[in-house]
Every structure is written in structure tokens, then in C-alpha cells.
Amino acid sequence: MKPLRIGARASLMSLMQTAPLMAKLGPTPMLLRPFHEAGGDREQNRAPLEANGVFSEEIETALISGEVDVAVHCLKDAPTHDTAGTIMAAYLPRDDRRDALVTREPDLNLLTLPAGARIGTASMRRTVALGHVRPDIEVVPMRGPINARLRALAQGEVEGLIVAACSMERLGLSHRIGERISTEIICPPLGAAIIALQTREDDMETRKALFKLHHADTEVEAEAERLVLRQMGGFCNAPLAGYCTTNHHDEGSTYTVRARAFSPDGSVAIDTRLTGDDATTTALAVCGLLTQHGARELATG
Structure with missing residues (x-):
């Protein structure tokens, strides 16, 4: 069996969060390739936090070129838009977002x-x-x-x-x-505390191997949060924060989406949250309210 080649940042943090998922994938043969030059990890000439996808560009390039089969990302640091030919194939259960x-x-x-x-x-x-x-x-x-x-x-x-x-x-x-x-004191970044596994879109064998790690509730929350980022023009260190939570009830689930846009000096903030039966629809409604109150201008400049 061909080993599954996993690409991750070479930081201690990245390796510590990658090791448990590799253990869960066993007994699948695996090779880990650490990337030492991810933009935000360099000791010198570090890429600015204001760059979208700063921590993931090198690993994503290796994925597209076929050097690795899986790219391990902290979702909050991943590009806001999926790169052509790639897909987030699995989301691990969310950790503490605070x-x-x-x-x-x-x-x-x-x-x-x-x-x-x-x-x-x-x-x-x-x-x-x-x-x-x-x-x-x-x-x-x-x-x-x-x-x-x-x-x-x-x-x-x-x-x-x-x-x-x-x-x-x-x-x-x-x-x-x-x-x-408390998230009421410091609102977390959209995509916080989620590990996402990215593959090539046409690599069905790898996508199937990763499926046992996938957490459906986290996927719904992650995609709602990425939608807010795309709609509002945000990324990791933009003046935009928020989250989606899943509320389980006997009769089904509802989703609460919160988003907070603010001016860089903190003098203006627009905070809104809505709850609905569909996370995507609720996220779009939140974006509509933010835009109505002028948040788009805060988030983009």
C-alpha cells in the first residue's frame, strides 16, 4: 500500500497537533513531511499577519504539485477561499475556541x-x-x-x-x-480551534481514508464561519471575529452565528448574532446585518 504523505508546518505546535491524527489513521502507512519555511514560521523575513493564507501557502503548493497527499491546517490560518483543485476533506472535532x-x-x-x-x-x-x-x-x-x-x-x-x-x-x-x-470578552477568530485536512479534489482514495476522522458538526460550523469570512472580506488577523455554535435539541439542531467587526483602533464595533435552523442561511443573514450597519467598511479598511 502506498504511504499517505502528510504535510504540516514544522513548528512544535503543528507537529503536536498532527501526531494524534496520524495515530488515528493507523494502520495506514504514513510519511510526515514538515515544512520549515511556512511564511509565518520563518525566523527571518517573516510574512506579515495581514497576509491571507500566510501559514499555509508552501504546504498547499506541495499538495497541488503532488509532493504530499494531505495538508494539515489550523483552519483560522488557512486561505479564506479554496484553491482550485483542492478541498477540505475532513474537519476534526473542534477544541476549545476561547x-x-x-x-x-x-x-x-x-x-x-x-x-x-x-x-x-x-x-x-x-x-x-x-x-x-x-x-x-x-x-x-x-x-x-x-x-x-x-x-x-x-x-x-x-x-x-x-x-x-x-x-x-x-x-x-x-x-x-x-x-x-469568555468569548464575550475576547471574541475568537472565525475558524478557531479547528484542524482541517486538505486534499486534492480528485484524490478520492485519500479523501476516503480521512473520512473516519471527519466530524459533521464541526464541518457545518467551519463552513458557516468561512462563509462569513468570504462575504465580509476577512482573514486571520483582519478586524473581524466570530463563531458558529451547534445547538442540539430533541427535535433537531439549530445554529447560532455570531460575527463582530471592529475598527483597528477599537473605537467602533458592530456585534451581531442570530440563531436559525440552517447554518448557511443564518451566516448570510448575519453578514447582511453587519453590512447594513457598516461593518464591511470596518472589516476591509
Whole structure:
């Protein structure tokens, strides 16, 4: 049997989240190809966070050329639009979508951080939210692999970090989380906490092999969130956030879609959410409300 060639970023985070899915695919023969030069992972000449698909371009190119059969993506970092000839063949069950506060001193949360505390994050979304809830703290622009940010924290460059809760979980560092921050305080990015497996559209053998990993509820939520991104012109670090949640009832399921657009300086924010029987229709309705209130201009410029 031909081995399944899996492409993933070479960061510790990517390898830690790829290993469990490879275990679940067993006994299928597999080869892992780590990519060291994904734009956002480079130590030098790093691509800006404002570039759509910055973390996935090299892996996606290898997929299209046939060098690998599966590309492993954090959905929030994947291109907003599917590249011609490719498809998201499977979505893994969603992890915790919330952001988390990690501090050097134990037992601190957003409310008990001392005035003037330095908090590391390069995310516009997090920076704007922190400006509303704790305008007295200092946001220090900080990006790069999470283990590098944790070293900066340990060395005293900052008093705390805002990171994805799922990132800490995947690294086995849940015990370091001081607070899992409510989505009402920091709205997560669209596509947060979802691992997506991308294949060539015509590679039915690989798509069939991945199907046992696929989670139907996550697919519905992921596609609704990607629809909001496409409709509103957003990407990973655009001034746009939100999520879709699945609400199970005895008589079926409904879907709540929330989207939040804001100005880069945080002075204006438009937040809307709707619940409906169909996630796609609900997502489109949310986009309509956002547009009606001027969110498109905020999200694109």
C-alpha cells in the first residue's frame, strides 16, 4: 500500500497537533513531511499577519504539485477561499475556541492583573478587546511559535500572554492556563480551534481514508464561519471575529452565528448574532446585518 504523505508546518505546535491524527489513521502507512519555511514560521523575513493564507501557502503548493497527499491546517490560518483543485476533506472535532491568559505569577486573571502589566500579543483582535476590558495594561506586540513566547514570558519580557486555549492544550500545557477568557470578552477568530485536512479534489482514495476522522458538526460550523469570512472580506488577523455554535435539541439542531467587526483602533464595533435552523442561511443573514450597519467598511479598511 502506498504511504499517505502528510504535510504540516514544522513548528512544535503543528507537529503536536498532527501526531494524534496520524495515530488515528493507523494502520495506514504514513510519511510526515514538515515544512520549515511556512511564511509565518520563518525566523527571518517573516510574512506579515495581514497576509491571507500566510501559514499555509508552501504546504498547499506541495499538495497541488503532488509532493504530499494531505495538508494539515489550523483552519483560522488557512486561505479564506479554496484553491482550485483542492478541498477540505475532513474537519476534526473542534477544541476549545476561547483565548487564554498565561501569566508568570500564578492565580492572576484579567481583572486581577496589576495596572501597567505588560501582556504579549500581536493580534489586533485581542489588542482591541484588551483595550476595552483593561485599558490600564500595556500590550506588547509579540508573535512567533508559542514556545518562544513562553520563553519570553519566563525571561520577564512580559507579565502575561494571551494565547489560544487549544494551543496550550495541544502542547500539554493546560495547567499553565490562568484563565480561559469568555468569548464575550475576547471574541475568537472565525475558524478557531479547528484542524482541517486538505486534499486534492480528485484524490478520492485519500479523501476516503480521512473520512473516519471527519466530524459533521464541526464541518457545518467551519463552513458557516468561512462563509462569513468570504462575504465580509476577512482573514486571520483582519478586524473581524466570530463563531458558529451547534445547538442540539430533541427535535433537531439549530445554529447560532455570531460575527463582530471592529475598527483597528477599537473605537467602533458592530456585534451581531442570530440563531436559525440552517447554518448557511443564518451566516448570510448575519453578514447582511453587519453590512447594513457598516461593518464591511470596518472589516476591509
